[in-house]
Amino acid sequence: MTREAQIPSQSLAAMELFRGLPPSALESAAACARVRRLPKDMRLFNQGDDSVRAHAIIEGGVRIAQSGSDGAQVVIRFIGPAEMFGTVALFTDKRYPADAITLAETLEASWSEDELLGLMARYPQIAINVIRIIGKRLQEVQDRVRELATQRAERRVAHVVLRLARQAGHSTVDGTAIEFPLRRKDLADIAGTTLHTASRILTGWEKAGLLTSHNQQLTIRNTSELLRIAENAAD
Amino acid sequence: MTREAQIPSQSLAAMELFRGLPPSALESAAACARVRRLPKDMRLFNQGDDSVRAHAIIEGGVRIAQSGSDGAQVVIRFIGPAEMFGTVALFTDKRYPADAITLAETLEASWSEDELLGLMARYPQIAINVIRIIGKRLQEVQDRVRELATQRAERRVAHVVLRLARQAGHSTVDGTAIEFPLRRKDLADIAGTTLHTASRILTGWEKAGLLTSHNQQLTIRNTSELLRIAENAAD
DNA sequence: CGCTTCTTTGAATTTCGTCAAAAGGCGTGG
DNA sequence: CCACGCCTTTTGACGAAATTCAAAGAAGCG
Numbered sequence: 205m206t207r208e209a210q211i212p213s214q215s216l217a218a219m220e221l222f223r224g225l226p227p228s229a230l231e232s233a234a235a236c237a238r239v240r241r242l243p244k245d246m247r248l249f250n251q252g253d254d255s256v257r258a259h260a261i262i263e264g265g266v267r268i269a270q271s272g273s274d275g276a277q278v279v280i281r282f283i284g285p286a287e288m289f290g291t292v293a294l295f296t297d298k299r300y301p302a303d304a305i306t307l308a309e310t311l312e313a314s315w316s317e318d319e320l321l322g323l324m325a326r327y328p329q330i331a332i333n334v335i336r337i338i339g340k341r342l343q344e345v346q347d348r349v350r351e352l353a354t355q356r357a358e359r360r361v362a363h364v365v366l367r368l369a370r371q372a373g374h375s376t377v378d379g380t381a382i383e384f385p386l387r388r389k390d391l392a393d394i395a396g397t398t399l400h401t402a403s404r405i406l407t408g409w410e411k412a413g414l415l416t417s418h419n420q421q422l423t424i425r426n427t428s429e430l431l432r433i434a435e436n437a438a439d
Numbered sequence: 440m441t442r443e444a445q446i447p448s449q450s451l452a453a454m455e456l457f458r459g460l461p462p463s464a465l466e467s468a469a470a471c472a473r474v475r476r477l478p479k480d481m482r483l484f485n486q487g488d489d490s491v492r493a494h495a496i497i498e499g500g501v502r503i504a505q506s507g508s509d510g511a512q513v514v515i516r517f518i519g520p521a522e523m524f525g526t527v528a529l530f531t532d533k534r535y536p537a538d539a540i541t542l543a544e545t546l547e548a549s550w551s552e553d554e555l556l557g558l559m560a561r562y563p564q565i566a567i568n569v570i571r572i573i574g575k576r577l578q579e580v581q582d583r584v585r586e587l588a589t590q591r592a593e594r595r596v597a598h599v600v601l602r603l604a605r606q607a608g609h610s611t612v613d614g615t616a617i618e619f620p621l622r623r624k625d626l627a628d629i630a631g632t633t634l635h636t637a638s639r640i641l642t643g644w645e646k647a648g649l650l651t652s653h654n655q656q657l658t659i660r661n662t663s664e665l666l667r668i669a670e671n672a673a674d
Numbered sequence: 675c676g677c678t679t680c681t682t683t684g685a686a687t688t689t690c691g692t693c694a695a696a697a698g699g700c701g702t703g704g
Numbered sequence: 705c706c707a708c709g710c711c712t713t714t715t716g717a718c719g720a721a722a723t724t725c726a727a728a729g730a731a732g733c734g
Contacts, residue, residue, distance in 0.1 A: 274589075632690080
C-alpha cells in the first residue's frame with residue numbers, strides 16, 4: 205500500500221463519474237483524491253464499515269461481495285478500470301453494504317464524503333452522473349434478479365462468462381481472454397450456484413471446445429455457441 | 440382516468456423525493472405535476488416506452504414487472520403511497536426498463552423530464568434525494584440477488600411478505616394488513632418461485648396461524664415467527 | 675517435498691418446478 | 705335467485721435439476 209505522488213487528472217477524464225466536466229473540475233477532483241497502489245487480495249473495506257469514501261479504479265480491479273447474516277455470500281459485481289464504487293453508502297446509511305477486495309495489483313483513487321459533496325455542490329453534473337451510473341447498475345441487478353428467478357444454472361453461468369468477457373476481456377490468438385484470475389467459486393458466487401455445479405458446467409464446455417481454463421485464466425473460443433446457450437429459451 | 444383539479448402540495452411533503460425542501464419548492468412541484476386517478480389494472484407504461492416521466496403514488500399502488508427476451512417475467516417491486524418510480528429512465532436511456540400496472544384504484548402524480556430537471560436545478564436537494572432513494576433500492580435488489588442465490592423458497596417468500604408489510608402494511612386488530620390486493624402469482628413472481636410453491640407455503644403458514652389470507656388480502660398475525668423463518672439459517 | 679488451495683467427479687438426497695385436476699369465489703346475465 | 709364462466713387457489717403425483725456429501729486429484733508455493 206504505497207502513497208502515490210502522481211495526480212492522475214487525465215485518468216479521471218475517462219471516468220463516467222466525471223463525464224461532461226470542465227478540465228478545472230477534473231483538476232479539483234484530482235487535487236483532493238487519495239490515490240493508493242494496492243497489492244492483490246487486499247481488502248479496501250468491509251461490509252458494515254462506517255468510515256465511507258467514494259472510490260474509483262484506475263488500474264486493476266476489485267470484487268464486491270456481500271454476505272448475509274447467515275454467512276452465505278454472493279459476488280455483487282467486479283469493478284474494473286474507470287469505474288466507481290462504494291459511493292452509494294455516502295447517501296444512505298454511511299455504511300458499506302459489501303466487501304471490496306482487490307483481484308490483482310490495483311491503483312485506486314478515493315474521496316472523502318466532504319470532498320465529494322463539495323465537488324458535487326460546485327459541479328452539479330456530478331450528481332447527475334451518479335444518478336445515471338447507479339440507475340444503470342440498478343437495471344443490471346434487476347436483470348440478474350430475473351435471471352436468477354427464471355433461468356437454469358447453465359444459462360446463468362453462460363451469461364456471467366459473457367458479461368465478464370464484455371467487461372474485462374481482451375482478444376488473443378486463442379479467443380477472448382478475461383483479464384483477472386477467476387476461481388470456480390467466483391463464477392459460482394456471481395451466477396448464484398455452487399462451485400460444484402459451476403465446475404461441472406465449465407468442464408463440460410471445455411470438453412466441447414467452447415473455452416479453455418488454465419490457472420484461473422478463462423479464454424473463450426466459441427462466443428456464438430455460448431451466446432446460444434445464454435439466450436436460447438428452449439432446451 | 441380523470442384529471443384532478445386538486446393540487447396535492449401537502450401529499451408531496453410526505454414523499455422522500457421532496458424531503459428537506461421548503462414549502463415553496465413543494466408548491467412549485469405541485470404546480471407542475473400532472474395528477475391522475477387511475478382504475479385498477481391500468482397500465483401506466485410499458486417496458487421500452489420512450490416517453491418517460493417521473494412518477495409518484497399518492498394513493499393506491501402499482502406493480503413494476505420486467506420481462507426478459509424469453510418472455511419470463513419477474514416483479515421488480517411494488518410501489519405504494521408516497522413512493523416514486525420510473526425516474527431512473529430519465530437519466531439513463533430514456534426508456535422504461537419495466538411495466539407499471541395499477542394494483543387498485545390509484546392516485547398518481549407525474550412530472551415531465553424538463554419539469555423534474557428544472558426542479559432539480561432550483562432545488563439540488565432533490566438530486567441528492569434521488570441518489571439516496573435509488574441507492575436504497577440498489578441495496579434492496581442486491582439483497583434479493585443474495586436471497587435468490589442462496590436461500591430456499593420458503594425463506595424468500597417470508598422475506599417478501601415481511602418486506603411488503605414494512606413497506607405497505609398498516610396495523611389492524613388482527614395484525615398487520617397489507618394495503619393492496621396480492622395474488623399468489625404476485626408473491627411468486629417477487630419471490631422468484633411458482634404460484635404453486637407460493638400457494639403451498641402460504642397455505643402452510645395460514646394453517647399454522649402465522650397469517651390470514653382472504654380475498655387477496657394478507658394479514659400477518661405472527662410477525663416474530665415469520666421473522667424466524669426468514670432469518671433462521673438452520674433447518 | 676509437504677502444505678494449502680483449487681478443481682474434478684461420483685453418488686445420494688432434496689427441493690422445487692411441471693403436469694394435471696378439482697374446488698372456491700365473484701360477478702354477470704338470464 | 706340461480707347458473708354459468710372466469711379467475712384464483714389448492715392439492716397430489718412425478719421427475720428433473722441442482723445441492724449436499726464425500727473423496728480424490730492437480731497445481732502452485734514456501
